Amino acid sequence: MRTLRSFGVVAAILVLVFSCKEPDPKSSPDTRPNIVFIMSDDHGYQAISAYSDKLIQTPNIDRIANEGMLFTHASVTNSICAPSRAVILTGKHSHINGKIDNLTPFDTTNVTFPQLLQKAGYQTAMFGKLHFGNNPKGFDEFKILPGQGDYYNPEFITQKGDTTIAGYVTDITTDLTLDWLKNRRKKDKPFLLMYLHKAPHRSWLPKEKYYKEYTKKTFPLPATLFDDYSTRGTAARTAEMGILKHMTLVYDDKLTPETMKVLGLKDWNDLPPHLGRLTPAERASWDSVYGPINEEFKKLYPSMNDSTLTVWKYQRYMQDYLGTIASVDENVGRLLDYLDKNDLSKNTLVVYTSDQGFYLGEHGWFDKRFMYNESFKTPLLIRWPNVIKPGITEDELVQNLDFAETFLDIAGVDIPSDMQGKSLVPLLKGEKDKWDRDAVYYxxxxxxxxxxxxxxxxxxxxxxxxxxxxxxxxxxxxxxxxxxxxxxxxxxxxxxxxxxxxxxxxxxxxxxxxxxxxxxxxxxxxxxxxxxxxxx
Missing domain, CATH: 3.30.1120.10 (Arylsulfatase, C-terminal domain)
Incomplete structure (x- = not known):
């Protein structure tokens, strides 16, 4: 009996030992969810038709909301580009990660969520605009724009050196992303894919087919376009982001220096440097559209007052800004189509957001920075089939501070104790009783x-x-x-x-x-x- 008992104990131990061995990846592929993080630059929620259809239709971005969740109270902790991206990567407020503004360097000793996902077995890739740092940590492959990058024929920084790619930046970023998915994605590993658009960042240069379309459009005026800030303090009255006073006719509205000279006007006397990257054929097409706009302005300007000039500049702003977004929406559709057609959607979390909100004429402004709503609030749409019920609207208070924790949670990776956000997974699963935030900080x-x-x-x-x-x-x-x-x-x-x-x-x-x-x-x-x- 003792022998039989001993044999039974040994057999049980052997079963336990072999059951605890690492699974063979060939027989047990890693089925953790893939993560696709899509972020544009300065994309106000007002310019997404899932939030409002007054300015533009964005059917492809809307697909993410229709098939997933739309957040109505998503916000940022610091409404400016590079600091927002640092918060997203680190899960920490600006005063903790050290990236308080666009001027200070990013502290590369910060641990970012892509590093943690990579360490945990995720294949990682980044394409598009990071905005700071030429060698992002935690990525198996990256092709990123230097700094702000260019709209036409842009340069990209890669692990193998810098390269210039012909074409329009939004299309190119998507081409690079799809190329990675088709040719270098490892099918036995989950992936983190960061797909980051330059558009619609200033100075708003649309693709040819969209500037030909959008320069013919007229857009409704925001209710507060002529805000006089009479009930606000010094900050609102002294900010230098007014469409009338601070939006430049040359750099922003695309008048030529020659037009300015004819009218006796002074402004920044250089067109956006991006235009210098157009090929002769591209520039000829550009001039065929923006040349007549210049001629029309020459006729209109002598009879303009401050109000009519403000409206003219607002329409020019919206035509170019929204024209760049049309390309973003088109290309988001290309990526979603690829995921759907290649059986990747069902196990892939897709996020669409912006690095912050943006003023589209509200309070007479463009740009961001303030804690007022159009700047503070950011679009957030998330699709996760078989987890999120389609067509859900979520009104809980969430922030870009929460992205890192969410992605780590989804991947089953321990969230570092010094991260300051909260995983959104309970909200994505409809478990609102597990969400207890009643305020957010900026x-x-x-x-x-x-x-x-x-x-x-x-x-x-x-x-x-x-x-x-x-x-x-x-x-x-x-x-x-x-x-x-x-x-x-x-x-x-x-x-x-x-x-x-x-x-x-x-x-x-x-x-x-x-x-x-x-x-x-x-x-x-x-x-x-x-x-x-x-x-x-």
Whole structure:
């Protein structure tokens, strides 16, 4: 009996040992979900028809929402390009990852979620616009634009050196992405694919077929195009992003220096440098469309006043801005079609977002930076078949701070304790009872600098938004987000809102402590500007 028992024990141990061995990848392929992260640059949610169809139809981007989830309260922690991307990669606020603005370098000792996914067995690739750093960590392959990159015939940085590729940047980024999927994707491994568009970043150069189409369009004016900021403080009144005063006729609206000379106008006297990359044939086509626009302006300008000039500049802005988005939508469709046709969609999470929101004439502005809604809110659409029920709208407060944690969670990778966001997986699975966030935090640093938006931090709930502008001012603003959706009435000094102010200030204090931000850190970053000679 002892012999039989001993044999039984040994057999059980052997079964346990062999069952704990690493599975043979040939017999047990890794079935963790693939992740496709699509991000455009400065794509306001107002220019996605899943959010609003007043300006443009984006049927391919809308597919992600129709087949998945549309977030209505997605926001950023710092509405400016490179810092937003650093937050996405690290899962940490700007004051923690150190990338507070477009001027400071990214600290490459930061651990990013692609590094962790790569280490965990994911194949990783990045194509398009990263905006900072020439050698992103955690990628098996990358082809990225240097800095802002060019719209036409752009250069790309690769592991094998720089190369120039003929064509239009949005098409090329998609070609590179599809080439990787077709020819170098390892079918026995899950993948992280970051597909990052330059468009619709300034100076908004559309592809030929779209500038020929969109320059013929007229768009509805935003309700606050002629905002006079009478209920706001110094920050709104002094920002340098007004369509009338700060949008340039040459660089932005594509008038020629010759037109400016004829009319006796002064402006930036250079066309966008991207135009210098057009081939003679491409430039001839461009001139055949934008030449007549110049001639028309010469006739109209003598009778224009500030209002009519603002409207003219707004229409030119929308024609080119939305024309670049038309290419993005077309190419998102190409990628989605490939995933669908090659049996990849069912096990692939697809995310569409932007690095922040953007002003499309609201408050008379272009650009971003403020915590006001059009800049603070960012589009977020996620498709995950067999997990997300199609056609869901989610109104919980989420941020770009949450992407890293979400992707790690989906991959079954431990989330580092120093990451500051929350995995969105409970929301994606419809488990809202597991979501407990009631406020989000924001902090903008890049001042004094381009567009002159003052430093500020703040907190937003679904009902209210409290903002503190600091450094060379000390001003507070409070907005009732449900009663004042346009955010034109600052009620901070309204006695009836005194209890709200008190409550929101306490929430702000608590959330700053939670995320380890403070006035001393703000002063530290101000000192960095002084050390660089940017401020006295």
């Amino acid at each position: 902090h903008y640093y890049e001042y004094p600098a381009e567009h002159a938006v003052k430093r500020h931090y703040g907190i937003a709930t679904k009902d209210y938004k409290l903002i503190h502008f600091y450094f060379d001012v000390d001003e507070w603003e409070l907005y009732d987000r449900k009663k004042d959706t346009l955010e034109i009435h600052n009620v901070y000094d309204d006695p009836s809102y005194a209890p709200v102010v008190k409550e929101m200030k306490q929430k702000l204090k608590d959330i700053r402590e939670k995320y380890k931000d403070s006035d001393s850190l703000s002063n530290h970053y101000i000192q960095i500007y002084r050390d660089k000679g940017l401020i006295k």
